[in-house]
Amino acid sequence: MASTEKNFTATTNPCKLCAPLGASLVFKGVRDALCLLHGSQGCATYIRRYLISHFREPVDIASSSFAEAAAVFGGGDNLKNALTNVCSQYHPKIIGVATTCLSETIGDNVPMYISEFKKANSRTDLPEIVHISTPSYRGTHMDGFYDSVKALVVSLARAGDRTDQIALFPGFVSPADMRYLKEIVSDFGLPRVMLPDYSETLDGPLWKEYQRIPKGGTTYDEIVSLGRSQAVIEFGHTLKTGRSAGLPLEEYSVHRYTLGLPIGITLSDEFFGVLEQLSGRKMPARYAEERGRLIDSYADAHKYIFEKKAILFGEEDLVIAMASFLFEIGVVPVLCASGSKSGAMEKILSEMGARYGRTISVRGNADFSDILDEAKNLAPDFLVGNSKGYAIARELDIPLIRIGFPVHDRIGGGRLLHLGYRGSQELFDRIVNTIIECTQAKSSVGHSYM
Amino acid sequence: MVDVLAQRERQVFRKGEDTFNIGCERNSVAGSVSQRACVFCGSRVVLYPIADALHLIHGPIGCAAYTWDIRGALSSGPELHRLSFSTDIQENNVIYGGEKKLYNSLIELIDTHHPKAAFVYATCIVGIIGDDVDAVCKQVAGEKGIPVLPVHSEGFKGTKKDGYRAACEALLKIIGRVATDKISKFSINILGDFNIAGETWVIREYYRRIGVEVVSAITGDGRVEDIGRSHGASLNVVQCSGSMMYLAKQMKEKYGIPFIRVSYFGIEDTSEALFAVARFFNDVGLLERTGLLVESEVERVNRRIRYYREKLKGKKAAIYVGGAFKAFSLIKALHLLGMEVAVVGSQTGNKDDYTRLKDMCLPGTIIVDDSNPVELANFSIEKEVDLFIGGVKERPLAYKLGMGFCDHNHERKQVLAGYEGMVNFAKEVYSSVMSPVWRFSPRKTVGAGNGVD
Numbered sequence: 001m002a003s004t005e006k007n008f009t010a011t012t013n014p015c016k017l018c019a020p021l022g023a024s025l026v027f028k029g030v031r032d033a034l035c036l037l038h039g040s041q042g043c044a045t046y047i048r049r050y051l052i053s054h055f056r057e058p059v060d061i062a063s064s065s066f067a068e069a070a071a072v073f074g075g076g077d078n079l080k081n082a083l084t085n086v087c088s089q090y091h092p093k094i095i096g097v098a099t100t101c102l103s104e105t106i107g108d109n110v111p112m113y114i115s116e117f118k119k120a121n122s123r124t125d126l127p128e129i130v131h132i133s134t135p136s137y138r139g140t141h142m143d144g145f146y147d148s149v150k151a152l153v154v155s156l157a158r159a160g161d162r163t164d165q166i167a168l169f170p171g172f173v174s175p176a177d178m179r180y181l182k183e184i185v186s187d188f189g190l191p192r193v194m195l196p197d198y199s200e201t202l203d204g205p206l207w208k209e210y211q212r213i214p215k216g217g218t219t220y221d222e223i224v225s226l227g228r229s230q231a232v233i234e235f236g237h238t239l240k241t242g243r244s245a246g247l248p249l250e251e252y253s254v255h256r257y258t259l260g261l262p263i264g265i266t267l268s269d270e271f272f273g274v275l276e277q278l279s280g281r282k283m284p285a286r287y288a289e290e291r292g293r294l295i296d297s298y299a300d301a302h303k304y305i306f307e308k309k310a311i312l313f314g315e316e317d318l319v320i321a322m323a324s325f326l327f328e329i330g331v332v333p334v335l336c337a338s339g340s341k342s343g344a345m346e347k348i349l350s351e352m353g354a355r356y357g358r359t360i361s362v363r364g365n366a367d368f369s370d371i372l373d374e375a376k377n378l379a380p381d382f383l384v385g386n387s388k389g390y391a392i393a394r395e396l397d398i399p400l401i402r403i404g405f406p407v408h409d410r411i412g413g414g415r416l417l418h419l420g421y422r423g424s425q426e427l428f429d430r431i432v433n434t435i436i437e438c439t440q441a442k443s444s445v446g447h448s449y450m
Numbered sequence: 451m452v453d454v455l456a457q458r459e460r461q462v463f464r465k466g467e468d469t470f471n472i473g474c475e476r477n478s479v480a481g482s483v484s485q486r487a488c489v490f491c492g493s494r495v496v497l498y499p500i501a502d503a504l505h506l507i508h509g510p511i512g513c514a515a516y517t518w519d520i521r522g523a524l525s526s527g528p529e530l531h532r533l534s535f536s537t538d539i540q541e542n543n544v545i546y547g548g549e550k551k552l553y554n555s556l557i558e559l560i561d562t563h564h565p566k567a568a569f570v571y572a573t574c575i576v577g578i579i580g581d582d583v584d585a586v587c588k589q590v591a592g593e594k595g596i597p598v599l600p601v602h603s604e605g606f607k608g609t610k611k612d613g614y615r616a617a618c619e620a621l622l623k624i625i626g627r628v629a630t631d632k633i634s635k636f637s638i639n640i641l642g643d644f645n646i647a648g649e650t651w652v653i654r655e656y657y658r659r660i661g662v663e664v665v666s667a668i669t670g671d672g673r674v675e676d677i678g679r680s681h682g683a684s685l686n687v688v689q690c691s692g693s694m695m696y697l698a699k700q701m702k703e704k705y706g707i708p709f710i711r712v713s714y715f716g717i718e719d720t721s722e723a724l725f726a727v728a729r730f731f732n733d734v735g736l737l738e739r740t741g742l743l744v745e746s747e748v749e750r751v752n753r754r755i756r757y758y759r760e761k762l763k764g765k766k767a768a769i770y771v772g773g774a775f776k777a778f779s780l781i782k783a784l785h786l787l788g789m790e791v792a793v794v795g796s797q798t799g800n801k802d803d804y805t806r807l808k809d810m811c812l813p814g815t816i817i818v819d820d821s822n823p824v825e826l827a828n829f830s831i832e833k834e835v836d837l838f839i840g841g842v843k844e845r846p847l848a849y850k851l852g853m854g855f856c857d858h859n860h861e862r863k864q865v866l867a868g869y870e871g872m873v874n875f876a877k878e879v880y881s882s883v884m885s886p887v888w889r890f891s892p893r894k895t896v897g898a899g900n901g902v903d
């Protein structure tokens with residue numbers, strides 16, 4: 001039973017965010033880059049606040065700060081003024097100019113403004129300016145995210161002599177996930193460029209001195225070099241279509257692998273399989289051991305979770321990969337929901353369910369009130385998703401396993417590990433222990449052994 | 451020295467060195483990463499605590515998503531304000547208009563949640579796509595028999611202050627709808643307290659103890675019905691002057707209700723607030739009860755903060771808050787704790803506010819309007835502050851630089867108002883400034899790992 005129909009006109013407690021947030025994240029993962037939102041001040045400030053509450057790191061996002069005149073006569077002057085000020089205050093190498101609903105609605109010609117700005121400032125040290133169109137009435141934060149990666153590739157990557165380098169587009173994963181991915185690829189002896197890479201900028205140490213733009217991120221040269229990679233690996237089931245940033249690399253004859261986020265054995269094996277193939281090496285021992293321990297723990301704990309019912313929500317690609325993981329450990333994701341609506345999720349998940357002989361409900365374009373309404377009839381055991389699900393977890397009186405973004409009510413959102421055997425191990429242990437804890441808490445005996 | 455953007459030079463003032471008037475009430479400089487939000491933010495701060503009203507944000511999803519349950523405005527009853535409602539405008543609405551979607555959303559949400567009133571916040575693109583929000587509101591109000599009020603809060607049409615004003619306009623349409631019999635002559639409205647962490651309850655309790663009836667708190671733990679009869683009160687007691695002065699002035703004009711300005715932050719200001727109310731009614735019993743309350747509370751607070759004061763003496767603080775009025779109270783409260791204020795700024799202060807700040811501050815203090823992260827970080831480093839007081843956006847900045855932090859905006863979860871608020875404040879400042887973790891900050895020590903570049 002796959003349904004995409006929304007019962008309500010209004011959205012109550014949204015399960016999605018707006019497009020410029022995704023763009024802002026991507027530019028946090030580029031070295032010496034700053035994102036500038038072309039529109040009113042509020043959007044930038046709210047997005048900063050939202051990101052800061054999760055990562056607990058400074059997040060500077062500039063705004064062209066529209067006032068009434070800009071909304072009437074166009075925001076060209078504001079944008080140029082903002083670019084000048086961003087340059088003098090931050091000295092960035094790259095500026096991402098992402099539009100907002102406002103500048104899109106009034107039809108601002110951003111590429112033209114940018115080229116006028118460049119002409120008027122023919123200094124040699126002018127930063128690279130990359131424009132992304134991110135009206136939120138057209139897409140969610142994930143569209144903003146994927147489109148920004150794509151825009152960086154299209155505007156900066158160049159052809160050249162082929163290297164053995166791997167291009168890796170991880171998608172919207174945590175800083176901890178990014179660090180682990182880099183470790184994995186390096187351990188296969190493969191040179192790599194990962195885009196974006198906010199593993200340091202959004203999960204960094206205290207500072208010795210004030211940093212205008214925190215250290216870390218994919219460098220300009222690395223992005224240029226993407227066109228010379230031997231292959232590109234990108235995560236995200238929904239990317240098989242036009243949003244893929246790997247697709248434009250095919251023009252440079254870079255071989256493209258579009259995989260699901262490597263969560264659980266099945267999807268991690270796929271990723272490691274590709275790495276084995278590309279490197280010509282076997283999986284390094286430490287990963288084989290991690291994999292071994294993960295399966296060992298599956299065996300130890302399978303009974304506690306078998307046929308438990310989970311409700312899963314969040315970004316489509318995360319939901320699909322998590323569903324694959326839950327299925328493989330015997331949990332049934334009875335309802336899989338996302339605020340996005342690419343349409344790809346419904347098909348993929350229904351087929352996945354069928355392979356495991358389960359009928360599940362899949363909802364795109366859902367909000368938390370839709371999820372709650374349906375959940376009431378499903379008797380779920382727990383929820384898996386970001387912290388915005390806490391309100392319904394509380395109402396249903398079941399635990400919420402916090403994954404993904406945002407996690408606003410706990411510390412360490414950026415350090416949550418989801419990917420690969422190690423990340424799956426962490427998720428697995430948390431899920432099993434949550435179930436055991438519930439049973440223990442509700443038991444009249446209070447067993448001190450499992 | 452910090453490089454301040456040329457366009458902002460007049461918005462940074464060093465007492466003792468500079469003599470100019472501080473530039474203020476300007477639009478944010480494009481590209482400066484202002485810490486300000488927008489008009490909508492201002493409207494939302496004021497109206498959201500009304501817990502039995504429907505708050506529908508008309509526009510694309512972001513404005514609603516980012517503000518879902520972000521403020522700790524508590525309710526003792528209904529909690530409709532904690533849900534996030536949006537018309538979630540899509541591309542076809544941008545092209546063909548969103549009035550129909552707005553209408554349907556309103557009807558459906560009113561039928562589902564039975565609110566006592568509905569506020570419709572028009573955000574940035576609504577006017578541009580040509581929606582007649584007023585007309586839709588009027589139609590729905592007629593059909594559903596509740597007030598349905600447009601709040602024109604397009605983000606770019608001014609600053610947060612314009613949002614306050616739009617909110618006040620909406621409130622004025624609710625005020626006066628309910629009969630005002632059985633209201634005591636010693637009666638007030640609390641204006642400009644939003645019941646963050648339950649602060650309105652604390653303040654209401656003081657008034658109860660001295661024998662003053664609170665007709666309505668606007669808008670902390672607010673109810674449409676109470677606000678509807680607020681014009682029956684004898685006095686408006688306005689806190690946080692930025693957001694509510696407009697309402698107070700309008701109520702004076704329309705209903706002849708006088709107002710006074712107060713602050714409930716710090717013992718000095720709290721005591722003065724209660725006395726001001728008592729003096730207004732000029733009743734012997736009332737004055738006497740106030741005297742007793744103040745005396746016992748102040749004694750208790752002083753006893754309870756003595757320890758913190760000893761520890762915090764001589765520590766330096768930076769303050770960056772939304773409204774300047776709050777900064778005044780904070781400076782006094784920090785002085786009470788024996789601390790110095792080295793940097794102080796606000797997002798929306800006006801000329802009078804900055805004149806007053808200049809008077810209050812010691813020479814050498816940096817005073818700043820509508821600042822940004824680069825400036826705030828550099829001023830705090832320059833002055834070697836031990837504590838930063840601000841909102842969520844400033845918190846990681848302070849921590850990165852190894853400074854303590856105290857959250858003093860609408861997202862805090864602790865009562866900071868009144869007498870018990872002063873004790874909480876002292877404790878909070880103490881817990882952050884005196885924590886042993888700061889000795890590991892690379893700016894303060896050289897240890898293993900700190901030598902790495």
Ligand code: SF4
Binds near residue numbers: 018042512574
């Ligand atoms: S106007 Fe658009 S870009 Fe700005 S916050 Fe709202 S949805 Fe996001």
Ligand code: SF4
Binds near residue numbers: 573
């Ligand atoms: S600036 Fe406009 S679109 Fe952005 S948050 Fe404010 S009202 Fe919403």
